[in-house]
Amino acid sequence: MYPDSIKNLAETIARLPSIGKRQALRLIFYLIRNQDVRRQLIQQLNELEKKIKICERCFLPFEGPGQLCHICSNPSRIQNIIAIVEKEIDVFSIEQTNSFKGTYHILSHLIDPSDINSYNTLRLDQLEKRVRRLPQQIADEIIIAISPTTEGDLTAMYLERKLKNLAKKISRIGRGIPTGGEIEFADAETLKNALSNRR
Amino acid sequence: MYPDSIKNLAETIARLPSIGKRQALRLIFYLIRNQDVRRQLIQQLNELEKKIKICERCFLPFEGPGQLCHICSNPSRIQNIIAIVEKEIDVFSIEQTNSFKGTYHILSHLIDPSDINSYNTLRLDQLEKRVRRLPQQIADEIIIAISPTTEGDLTAMYLERKLKNLAKKISRIGRGIPTGGEIEFADAETLKNALSNRR
Structure with missing residues (x-):
C-alpha cells in the first residue's frame, strides 16, 4: 500500500528502541515534508558512519586517532580503577560530575x-x-x-561473583536519597539503603 | 562532551516530532552498536531521497513516473470529488477501506x-x-x-466557509460510535452525534 521506499524505511525505523510502526511512518512523512531536516539527517548519519569508532578497551564510541577513547588514552586516568556501567550514556553522565578519575567498562546491556x-x-x-x-x-x-533496579541488582550480583578475582575490591555506587529529594517521599527500600549508607 | 558527530546528529533527531534529546541519544547509541541497522537506515534514507516525489495535485508522496500520484493519475478515480485530509497517513487509512473513489487534498497540518x-x-x-x-x-x-478533535473542528469550520464556492456540496465524515465500540463507554458528545447521524 505504501510506496516501497517508505515501507522499507518504516520497518527499519520500527526496529529502533521504543519506536513503533505508526511513529515510524509519522517520522517518515515528517522527513518527506522537511527536505532540510532529511538531508541534514542523511549527512550526519554518514558522518557518524565515517568518524565514530568503538574504544577497544572500554567500548565507548569516540572520534579521533587510535584505537582507544579519550578516557582510556588519557595518561592521568587511573587504569586500575574500573567503573562498570550499563550503557554509553552513563559514562557521559558520570564524566559530567568531574569526580571520577578511573576508567570504564560498558556492558552494553543488563542481564535479562x-x-x-x-x-x-x-x-x-x-x-x-x-x-x-x-x-x-x-x-x-x-x-x-x-x-x-531489579535487573540492575541481578546483574550486579552476577558481576560481583564473576569478577571477584579480578580486583582487590569490588564496590557498588551508593544508594540513598537523591539530592533534592525529600525523605517524606522516599520509598522504604531507598530509605533503608540511605540509612545503612550513612557517613 | 559528546563527540561532534553524535552531538550534531542528536540535535537533528531531536527536531523530529515527539522525540526528545535523551531519546535521540539512546537511538544514536543503538545505531552505533548495530552496524547492520545503521547501514540499512542510511541506505533506505538515500532511497527515499532519490525516489519519493510529492504529487503536484494532492501532495501525496509517491514513487514512479510523472508528476501525479497513483490516485490522481488513475482515470477511474473521480476528480470532482475531493476528500480533504490532515496528513498523508490518513490517505492510506482511507484507501485501505476500498470505499472511496474520489481524490484527495492533503492539508499537511491543522489550524493552530x-x-x-x-x-x-x-x-x-x-x-x-x-x-x-x-x-x-x-x-x-x-x-x-x-x-x-478541537483543532480538527476549528479547521473544518474554517474550510467550510473558505471553500463554499469551490464545490456544489461540502460534507464532513460521519461521527458516531466506532465499530466495536460500546454505547456504555461512549462520551455524551459522541453519542449525541451518533444519534443525529442515524440512518
Whole structure:
C-alpha cells in the first residue's frame, strides 16, 4: 500500500528502541515534508558512519586517532580503577560530575533473566584480558555503577561473583536519597539503603 | 562532551516530532552498536531521497513516473470529488477501506489557533486552482475528512466557509460510535452525534 521506499524505511525505523510502526511512518512523512531536516539527517548519519569508532578497551564510541577513547588514552586516568556501567550514556553522565578519575567498562546491556544469552554478552572476557594486562594483573577496584533496579541488582550480583578475582575490591555506587529529594517521599527500600549508607 | 558527530546528529533527531534529546541519544547509541541497522537506515534514507516525489495535485508522496500520484493519475478515480485530509497517513487509512473513489487534498497540518500562519499554509490556493481546472470549474463534492478533535473542528469550520464556492456540496465524515465500540463507554458528545447521524 505504501510506496516501497517508505515501507522499507518504516520497518527499519520500527526496529529502533521504543519506536513503533505508526511513529515510524509519522517520522517518515515528517522527513518527506522537511527536505532540510532529511538531508541534514542523511549527512550526519554518514558522518557518524565515517568518524565514530568503538574504544577497544572500554567500548565507548569516540572520534579521533587510535584505537582507544579519550578516557582510556588519557595518561592521568587511573587504569586500575574500573567503573562498570550499563550503557554509553552513563559514562557521559558520570564524566559530567568531574569526580571520577578511573576508567570504564560498558556492558552494553543488563542481564535479562529470561534470556540466558544475555549473561554471555557483557564483554567480561575482554574485561578480564584487560585486567590481566595491568602491571599488577589485578585491578585495585572495580566499581559496579549500575542502576539499582531489579535487573540492575541481578546483574550486579552476577558481576560481583564473576569478577571477584579480578580486583582487590569490588564496590557498588551508593544508594540513598537523591539530592533534592525529600525523605517524606522516599520509598522504604531507598530509605533503608540511605540509612545503612550513612557517613 | 559528546563527540561532534553524535552531538550534531542528536540535535537533528531531536527536531523530529515527539522525540526528545535523551531519546535521540539512546537511538544514536543503538545505531552505533548495530552496524547492520545503521547501514540499512542510511541506505533506505538515500532511497527515499532519490525516489519519493510529492504529487503536484494532492501532495501525496509517491514513487514512479510523472508528476501525479497513483490516485490522481488513475482515470477511474473521480476528480470532482475531493476528500480533504490532515496528513498523508490518513490517505492510506482511507484507501485501505476500498470505499472511496474520489481524490484527495492533503492539508499537511491543522489550524493552530495560536499561530496565525497556520491558516495560510493549508495549500488552499493550490486546491482552488485545481478545482478551477476541472471541466465544470467546480467540484461536485468536497468531503472534509478531518478528525473530530478541537483543532480538527476549528479547521473544518474554517474550510467550510473558505471553500463554499469551490464545490456544489461540502460534507464532513460521519461521527458516531466506532465499530466495536460500546454505547456504555461512549462520551455524551459522541453519542449525541451518533444519534443525529442515524440512518
